[in-house]
Amino acid sequence: MKALLRKDIYVMFTQLRGLLLIMLVFSVIPGGIFIPFTFLYTGVLSTASLMALDEQSQWDTLALMLPYSRRRLVTSKYVMGWLGIVAALVATVVMQCIWAATGVAAIEEGFFTAICLYIAIVLILQAVSVTVIYRFGYVRGRVMIVIAVAVIGGVVGAAAANGNTLSTAATALSRLHPVTYPLLAAALSVASIPISEHGYKVRCEK
Amino acid sequence: MNAIEVRDIKKCYPGFELRNVSFTLPEGAILGLVGENGAGKSTLIRLIMGAAGRDGGEASVLGTDVGSPEFTKTKDDIGVVLDEAHFPTSLNAAQIGRVFADTYSRWDGGTYAALLKKLELPTAKKIKDFSRGMRMKLALATALSHDAKLLILDEPTGGLDPMVRDEILDILEDFTRREDRSVLISSHIVSDLEKLCDYIAFLHKGELLLFDEKDRLLEKYALIKLSERDFEAVPGEAVRGVRRGKYGVEALVERGLVDRAIQAERTSLEDIIVFFARGDRE
Numbered sequence: 001m002k003a004l005l006r007k008d009i010y011v012m013f014t015q016l017r018g019l020l021l022i023m024l025v026f027s028v029i030p031g032g033i034f035i036p037f038t039f040l041y042t043g044v045l046s047t048a049s050l051m052a053l054d055e056q057s058q059w060d061t062l063a064l065m066l067p068y069s070r071r072r073l074v075t076s077k078y079v080m081g082w083l084g085i086v087a088a089l090v091a092t093v094v095m096q097c098i099w100a101a102t103g104v105a106a107i108e109e110g111f112f113t114a115i116c117l118y119i120a121i122v123l124i125l126q127a128v129s130v131t132v133i134y135r136f137g138y139v140r141g142r143v144m145i146v147i148a149v150a151v152i153g154g155v156v157g158a159a160a161a162n163g164n165t166l167s168t169a170a171t172a173l174s175r176l177h178p179v180t181y182p183l184l185a186a187a188l189s190v191a192s193i194p195i196s197e198h199g200y201k202v203r204c205e206k
Numbered sequence: 207m208n209a210i211e212v213r214d215i216k217k218c219y220p221g222f223e224l225r226n227v228s229f230t231l232p233e234g235a236i237l238g239l240v241g242e243n244g245a246g247k248s249t250l251i252r253l254i255m256g257a258a259g260r261d262g263g264e265a266s267v268l269g270t271d272v273g274s275p276e277f278t279k280t281k282d283d284i285g286v287v288l289d290e291a292h293f294p295t296s297l298n299a300a301q302i303g304r305v306f307a308d309t310y311s312r313w314d315g316g317t318y319a320a321l322l323k324k325l326e327l328p329t330a331k332k333i334k335d336f337s338r339g340m341r342m343k344l345a346l347a348t349a350l351s352h353d354a355k356l357l358i359l360d361e362p363t364g365g366l367d368p369m370v371r372d373e374i375l376d377i378l379e380d381f382t383r384r385e386d387r388s389v390l391i392s393s394h395i396v397s398d399l400e401k402l403c404d405y406i407a408f409l410h411k412g413e414l415l416l417f418d419e420k421d422r423l424l425e426k427y428a429l430i431k432l433s434e435r436d437f438e439a440v441p442g443e444a445v446r447g448v449r450r451g452k453y454g455v456e457a458l459v460e461r462g463l464v465d466r467a468i469q470a471e472r473t474s475l476e477d478i479i480v481f482f483a484r485g486d487r488e
Contacts, residue, residue: 002308003305003306003307003308003309006217006304006305006308007294007297009386010294010301010305011294011296011297011299013292014294014296014297014332015296027238053294054294056293057293057294057295058292059292059293059294060289060290061257061288062286062288062292064252064255064256064257064291065252065255065257065281065284065286065358066281066286066309067278067279067281067309067310068278068309069275069278078408088465161352201259204258204259204278205258206219
């Protein structure tokens, strides 16, 4: 695992510096408008980009012949996403606290809840995108992700049209402590690892 | 212990089938896997390395079934070089060394550094700025720096100039000086394999047409050049491939099955391969 993470960190700092810079800029902007994007870029886009670069260089072909199990190969990508989320969280909280302390911008009420919600959403998006890319590869996977987002959007839209369904869900969520959102999402994310592994195996068999 | 054992291995893709391939590579031997592009060499290597699932048959490497979870650990004893380096191109040789140091339990940084120096590879230059020859040499350096017992190389010399090819073959010869080390090397450059290998396997359209010791093959088969009329007297079971021209017939025959009166020439591995493929066509 250490080797795979080291390789991905090297690739992040050599080929995905732009993403890291955007994450930093978004976390620095006072007021927190861009915070969701900070998490999205580090948690989802960076992982998907690393997988795309693995396919492009055919590292994924070589890696299957090196002493890494398929489970480790898959898990390392999740871990990279989780590390990205932690980095985004640290950068965001530190910067927003600095702005609050220096009087540039106050931390608004609900900031903590919002952060928990962003992390939960990003963890779910990351799990979906990693699973889909491992099963279909990056090029086909991108199309599948767009379709998945459209389907999820459609379901949420339909729920919104039926006001009762959405408010029932919102009420149920609001009863939970905000920390449970990312914890539930993290559990979901971990549960998706064997699914990703199976999808990757199916793709390799072809 | 055999380095590689393959029994009736099968793999089907749409439009291609690898059919019942069987062979054994003894420990300490070098096997050359020959075949035209698309013959199934890379597929066979992927199956041997457990990177793809087989549709039938069995394969074990260094005594471990390639489909078992234990095979991940066995890969620690195997060095792999594919037809391209397949390293992330934004990394340099020093970074690749650090990644592989975390990958193989017996990684030897000193050996790696010595190989980079010997092969004149820069440590700080990005791989994307390497030539194809440099990339292949880097792949070879990583495969040789962890005291591997088995080296698996898929077309490592394809597309390289003769000087780099020679350099790579020299390194492989060095590697096999120790008796417990084995090599499986695939190539369609038969002359490279002729220099290096103890065993030859010829894969043609997904089928293993030939597997034997190189010296036995060269002893067993011979080339005859006869007129069409004289050729008719040659027993059919002796003939492995025929080439007909304006001036008569050239055929690859089993030396022991033809009349000693017929003058048979010593053949090369390349001739054997070409005639076997031709025989299959006819």
